[in-house]
Amino acid sequence: MTLMTNSDCILEMINVSKTFPGVKALDKVNLSIRKGSIHALMGENGAGKSTLMKILYGLYTPDAGGEIFFDGKPFNPKAPIDAIHTGLAMVPQEISPSANLSVAANFYLGREIKKGILMDQSAMNEKTNDILKELGIPMSVETLMQNVSVAKAQLLAIATAVSYDAKLIIMDEPTTALTESEVHQLYRIVKKVQERGIAIIYISHKLGEVFELSDEVSVIRDGEYIGTKKTTDITKEELINMMVGRDMDEMFQREDVIIGETLLEVRNLSLPGKFHDINFSVRKGEIFGIAGLVGAGRSEVVEALFGYKPAESGEIHLHGKKIEIHKPCDAIKHRIGFVTEDRKLTGLMLNMSVTDNMIMPELLPYEKHHLISEELARDVANSMKDQLRIKTPTVETIIGNLSGGNQQKVLIARWLLLEPEILILDEPTKGIDIGAKAEIYKLIVELARLGKAIIIVSSEMLELLSLSDRIMVMAEGREVGIVDRDNATQEVILEMAAGGDVPSQEEQELESEYQTQGVA
């Protein structure tokens, strides 16, 4: 390899390595990004994608021996501020805006507009508004971030990165929190950005996105650089092969499972302001999907079902008997498991070990003479680690050090260990690579075969369509209808979901404002 920097490239990384205690996350990785191109970066969970990007952004220091050139000049960021000043911006994988600040404050955080020694609040509000309008993300800029939905926050993070005067923008799995319509909005933004001559590194597990957006794609596997291809020169199968190192069938084919008697029945479940009159039943061996746009109240329904945020009225029947679920422990007693939507907020105990994270819901099986046996717990965790191919040095590793996808697998393992009768999965494959996704699908079907009932909430239409026996569609907190597998198509469901889609008053006002100004 020549050490001459290529003037075509905005970024060149040569032989970059990174070692964490016990893990070699990156091993002599090379990456070249051409100016103004959209460059997809792919690899399985834990391959080292985020780590590579964090090095670029000055969040991690790489091991000695590698070199990075940005715009032809050597580049060794010590802190994000260095990266920002050099012309880099990043949308991190786990966006967590300052919830206590307003949209505009977040937007201009670290680069506030000043008038004298004071901040020019109105200028920041105005400019934020302008930029959001331009990108087609209408929202009130004075809203506190804690009142902004995850999806909006994700779009906002992207808008923020765009608004930096950057030459290269990193987007680490920007679409995990988005539904289809928002994804298209994102595409628009990305294309707009590219038109300005800005290069983008785009990390995603979704092949569709990669082929739709990117000019080139690079793959890393187990911390090693595999190669870079022009997107037009490569097929899906070849790309998957590069990532997992073997041939794999991408399309998941569901086998049929015998469906038994009714296990769970939900009647007139309501939580004012969130959802109303939800009725459905799930049978043994059935996979029951719930579809809807973001904000339709799907998560709230399953949270109520699990007793996390209990409903105010309505009944839940299990095995034909009415049961009371006021708290999650009631649900757990009835062997209901629940993989929640928000990993950070309700999933992980970040500074605890993988084992501790797995065994928490039910400690009894690990007790010997009323004391928890570490050995027993470790063995069980290890078997789960193997079964789900969780990439972690040991099961004692602090879960915060795992890659996003592997964290998700641990959470799924947690509820599998409960051996649930009913398993609720809210966006279960968020951030999970294709290989693992297939494994999880297989697992879900396997559970169904064993006579368990599965409820799955997902924003990925294909996932729902290929897995579910029936799909309930929700809009604006109401049940629009339930479709059978045979009748369910993307169009039908989208239409149903949009049927109830009335934008909120605030959004309507903003929208009409844009129209009168002739922007939209």
Added chain:
Amino acid sequence: DTLVIGAPMPSFADKWMSYLFEGINDFNDKHSDVEIKMTDANEDPSKMLNDVDNFIDAGVNALLVVPTDIAIVKPIAKKANRANIPLVIVNRLPDESAMKNVDAYVGSESIQAGIIQAESVVGMLDGKQGNIAILMGVLGHEAQIKRTEGNKQVFSQYSNIKIVAEQEGRWDRAKALQIVEDLLQAHPEINVIVANNDEMAIGALLAARKAGLTDADLIITGVDATPDALEYLGSGLDSTVFQSAKGQGYGGAEIAYKLAKGEKVQKMNWINFELVLEEQKVEYLYKYQ
């Protein structure tokens, strides 16, 4: 071979004590064959027990203790006895049963200070109606308990005297200043302020000045006769009570020294309180030179 005397002290943040320490240091400096080590219990009796233990472990020749409170003397005496180390208690008089195991006591009875202070107030009132506010030190400290008790013993005998308020000034000038401000507002009838120590008395007189009261309006009295207080004597402060801190420190050290050498000493060594009025100001100021 120098003698070592362990001297656990209750608080290094106490002004009056600091003169007592000076007395001890004075003795230490004048005698080359003795080394006196002081520790600070920070007003924590448990810490004082630790200090005693440590000195016993270090094998000192005698213990010179100003106890945090008199209840703590018992276990200290027991420990000293067991280790066969002579023990001198200074300043705070333990009860009889505790005194059995103590070799010598140097000091006075705290209650006396309260009595002397109260009697001076009675004299100054001269039969007039007296409405009294008492400012107490940190609740539970021996000096707070005994001095207040002495005050009340005297005041209860006079029908023209009424205790209007009792508050905790924590030995602290700033705290007393705040309390007296409030008290004078709530009870304009107050014409006597009796403080457990001089620092609080000074706080009281600053508050009185703020409230626009003159010397004639208020009788203020403290205990300790510290140099600061002596300065204010006659210009706001009406009386204070002197108890020779240096004398107690020096005297205590001397007795501990003798005991360490195996000499015989007198068990009770009284150092009396003295009332200080404006007339004696110069005389007492001289003691600090």
Added chain:
Amino acid sequence: MIKEASANARKTHYTEILNKYGMLLILILLFSALSLKIDGFASFRNIFSILEQVSMFGIIAIGVTFAIVTGGIDLSSGAVVALASVVGASIVTGTEGYGMTIFAFGAAMFVGSICGLINGSITAYGRIPPFIATLGMMTMARGVAQLVSNGRPIDASSDAFTSIGDGSIFGVPGLVVIYVLVAITCHIMMSRMSFGRHVFAIGGNVNTAKICGVNVEITLLKVYILAGALAGLAGAMLTSRAYAGNPTFGNMWELDAIAAAVIGGTSLAGGVGSVPMCIVGALIIGVMNKGLNMLGVDPYWQQIIKGMIIIGAVLLDAQKRKKA
């Protein structure tokens, strides 16, 4: 449907006001109740007196609020008060003149800043919890104060110096004037300057703040220096009011200051707080202290009642929010 929504909106509005100004309401209730019980409690004179008594730990509370908003804490402020008072007093002792007075105030604030600088460096660069850093500083500062003063109060009764604590401007006591000036300045810093914005960002999410290019270390350093300087200022004010510096001053003031901040709605988890509400918190404590003293409540009971009021106020506030 529309009716419901507007009713909802109105409800939200009320609850928002309750959330924001609930403590102010509690303060007003407390004050009114005491005014009914005690003659002259609602007088100007008394209000200024409360403000004067509050001014010193109130100023500390403002500094502490900054620290708490970043997600930190400052336990050293009481000890810094002592150190600053001793240093300030030893400058003016035996001297006169306004030059020396200003110098003493400056020196007190400087000493406080140094303590704050150390707190901040240990926290920001040493990455050790501010609880421990400032706990250590608390012990050290008090030790130094005693060392400097030899454990004794230092006279500071020069006319010029005490005129700050004794004097008044248009009837407003000098200390209250200082309190108001500090409060306004700090309020602007917190709510209108990018420094304040960064303070909130760090408390909200330190990683995000870092990613956005906020210089977390420098900001923390500034915060602790500010808190230290304000504690130093409070020390100088107390010295001027008490005519002396004393190594025992400021004992446990840090707890009162923290209580004031938290009663004012500052979240110990960081990211939430404001100067005006911190003043409300300090006033609740001040009104309570004054009321209990003026009512002549037994000192033992005073402590018990004080504890109950503090918990009660925060509880009431939390309950209201929960219902809302």
Added chain:
Amino acid sequence: MIKEASANARKTHYTEILNKYGMLLILILLFSALSLKIDGFASFRNIFSILEQVSMFGIIAIGVTFAIVTGGIDLSSGAVVALASVVGASIVTGTEGYGMTIFAFGAAMFVGSICGLINGSITAYGRIPPFIATLGMMTMARGVAQLVSNGRPIDASSDAFTSIGDGSIFGVPGLVVIYVLVAITCHIMMSRMSFGRHVFAIGGNVNTAKICGVNVEITLLKVYILAGALAGLAGAMLTSRAYAGNPTFGNMWELDAIAAAVIGGTSLAGGVGSVPMCIVGALIIGVMNKGLNMLGVDPYWQQIIKGMIIIGAVLLDAQKRKKA
């Protein structure tokens, strides 16, 4: 390649050990240094003496560790010591016999538990920050202690009762025996029982704990009751050692206890902590106190040095981790 990996593994192993036992190393270094300086410092007798001195706030520190691991704190423990000591003393005052002794210890722990119950209820059900709940309790418990005792020490010099503090079993002082028993019990509770797991889960992520079916409220209640009961026990131990109960006992002990926990690596953010390391933390403070006293360091300087050692130890530990 394989060689490199194994070298790496070994390095990891070292750093892991350093992370985990760094403070133990610091303790050993401190102890060795003092042993070189002071004759007889490394004797059994002295070690027991250190353990005895540490036992009381060490026990409190264990309770506080539970509270901190849930993400909370307990500032009331020092005041609870005072209250428990007064209650315990008034039971044995003027009496004799082991029955009364046991009753006094029981009563002290019961009183502590009640305080803890109140702390816990306010925190768990009132949802107000434990910092404020226990700060209020700190003031209240001390007030009640003074009320009960009328502000005076209460004699507790009965032979049976004081034999706990004075006596020893096979040469091990009674208080040390209690400390060890409490430590073992609490260590098992924390590391091996589901209660302990729940404590960690709450500190790790309270939402997740809820989702995993943990009864957060009850667990918090238990934690604060435990912390209160242990503070009560420490109060009884101190009473037996000091032959008296005293409302001034335990002043600022809560800070020593918290310092011990944090020096032992308990994270104030919650979710991290252990009983053995809390003991190491307490021992560092104890060894330091004893060493400074035996060296005859000037008390003013002692405070300064103490502050420096506490900060230094945590700093050293943090630095080591950072490098690793």
